[in-house]
Amino acid sequence: MNLTQAELKEIVYNFIVYGDFLVGVPFGGGNVNDTYQLTFDQGGVRLYYILQRINHNVFHKPENVMENLARVTDHLLSKIHAAHMETRRRTIRLLRTPEGKTCTFDRHGNCWRAYVFITNARAYDVLETPEQAFCIAQTIGEFQLNLIDLPGPRLHETIPNFHNTPKRLEALEQSIRKDEAGRVKSVQREIDFVMDRKDECSKLVKLFEEGSIPERITHNDTKSNNILIDDLSGEGLCMIDLDTVMPGLSLYDFGDIVRSGTNPAEEDETDLSKVGMRFDMYEALHRGYVDMTSGFLTPAEYENLPFAGKLITLEIGIRFLADFLDGDVYFKTRRANQNLDRCRTQFKLVESIEEQMDKMTALL
Numbered sequence: 413m414n415l416t417q418a419e420l421k422e423i424v425y426n427f428i429v430y431g432d433f434l435v436g437v438p439f440g441g442g443n444v445n446d447t448y449q450l451t452f453d454q455g456g457v458r459l460y461y462i463l464q465r466i467n468h469n470v471f472h473k474p475e476n477v478m479e480n481l482a483r484v485t486d487h488l489l490s491k492i493h494a495a496h497m498e499t500r501r502r503t504i505r506l507l508r509t510p511e512g513k514t515c516t517f518d519r520h521g522n523c524w525r526a527y528v529f530i531t532n533a534r535a536y537d538v539l540e541t542p543e544q545a546f547c548i549a550q551t552i553g554e555f556q557l558n559l560i561d562l563p564g565p566r567l568h569e570t571i572p573n574f575h576n577t578p579k580r581l582e583a584l585e586q587s588i589r590k591d592e593a594g595r596v597k598s599v600q601r602e603i604d605f606v607m608d609r610k611d612e613c614s615k616l617v618k619l620f621e622e623g624s625i626p627e628r629i630t631h632n633d634t635k636s637n638n639i640l641i642d643d644l645s646g647e648g649l650c651m652i653d654l655d656t657v658m659p660g661l662s663l664y665d666f667g668d669i670v671r672s673g674t675n676p677a678e679e680d681e682t683d684l685s686k687v688g689m690r691f692d693m694y695e696a697l698h699r700g701y702v703d704m705t706s707g708f709l710t711p712a713e714y715e716n717l718p719f720a721g722k723l724i725t726l727e728i729g730i731r732f733l734a735d736f737l738d739g740d741v742y743f744k745t746r747r748a749n750q751n752l753d754r755c756r757t758q759f760k761l762v763e764s765i766e767e768q769m770d771k772m773t774a775l776l
Contacts, residue, residue: 414438415448417436420433421433424461424463427516428509428510429526430454431454431459433452434452435451445464445465445467446467447464448463448464449462450463450526460528460531464525464526465522465523465524470571471570471655473570475523476568480567480570480658481514482506483564484562484567484629485504489505501642502650504527506525530649532642533642534641534643536637537636537678537679538678539673542692544641544646545693546696546697547647547700548697549673549696549699549704550700550701551649551651552639552651552665552701553700553702553703553704553705556628556630556662556705557707560629566659570657571658575661577616578613578614583734584734592737592739593738595737599733599736599737602752603733605759616716628662630660632660632664632665634668634672636669638651638652639651639652662709663716663719663720664724666701667720667725668728671725671761673697674690674693674697675687675757678757680750680757682753684757684760687760687761689761689764689768694721695775701717717772717776718772722766725762729754729755732755733752735751736749736752
């Protein structure tokens with residue numbers, strides 16, 4: 413969705429903003445929502461905001477997304493204030509409308525939200541050093557730690573069964589049966605790869621059902637470019653893209669940062685020789701995450717840290733494969749076969765994780 417400057421201005425002025433609107437430009441490379449960075453002028457000082465459309469084809473109840481987001485960010489702000497930490501950049505800060513609402517709807521029925529842009533920080537698609545990995549893992553662990561005592565009712569499940577790997581497998585099997593885009597014959601090798609690991613898909617769900625792993629409040633989309641790193645200090649600042657914050661398992665978050673943080677290649681890399689798990693990055697992620705979570709992880713959570721990376725990588729590959737078979741209807745694509753390339757990258761990374769599982773387990 414490409415909006416004109418007049419349309420962006422009309423939407424953002426539904427929120428309480430300061431200064432005069434100058435320009436809005438597309439921002440980031442997200443696969444789901446449409447995002448713009450807006451620049452305002454306030455007496456010669458530049459102010460920056462993020463304006464984002466919530467994709468209602470993915471999030472069917474945007475009001476639930478925003479209720480979760482408001483509760484979580486307000487709680488995080490209270491934690492930050494209590495610790496006498498700098499608040500400006502430690503969590504995203506939502507803008508409100510004059511009526512106190514956290515979102516607004518345009519004339520087409522699209523739901524929009526806005527928040528303060530965090531300056532002098534960036535997110536990395538590919539992590540460059542173990543120090544970055546350590547800081548990012550700390551940020552994820554601190555996020556989970558700070559939300560343990562979130563008051564009130566259980567958060568909404570903004571996407572039910574989001575990380576329920578057996579359900580994702582069922583969806584893939586349904587996509588194979590339907591073969592909507594006529595692509596099944598071209599991906600039999602990828603289908604066989606999944607089916608060879610079918611029994612492992614239910615491991616974490618079974619541990620949760622038997623009570624060994626508790627439900628927690630988790631981010632659920634902890635790829636490396638959803639964590640901001642300070643440009644100067646190099647420390648992890650905060651989590652962004654909080655649409656999927658909801659009840660989940662701690663291992664989902666750790667598994668996803670292993671998936672995205674250890675691989676030196678892009679998510680849709682076509683040269684699979686570049687894909688693999690960098691063990692030094694995994695070790696740094698393990699240390700950083702445990703540094704913040706050792707006080708609350710159960711033995712089963714801790715023992716399954718190595719497996720979590722494999723499972724979530726396999727699960728994301730399953731999702732890319734299912735979307736490819738369905739005709740590329742969920743994830744944004746910019747070229748032909750991009751979802752298939754994403755799938756193959758994940759599966760190559762699974763193989764690399766499997767080859768290093770003994771070393772990962774030894775860290776325990």
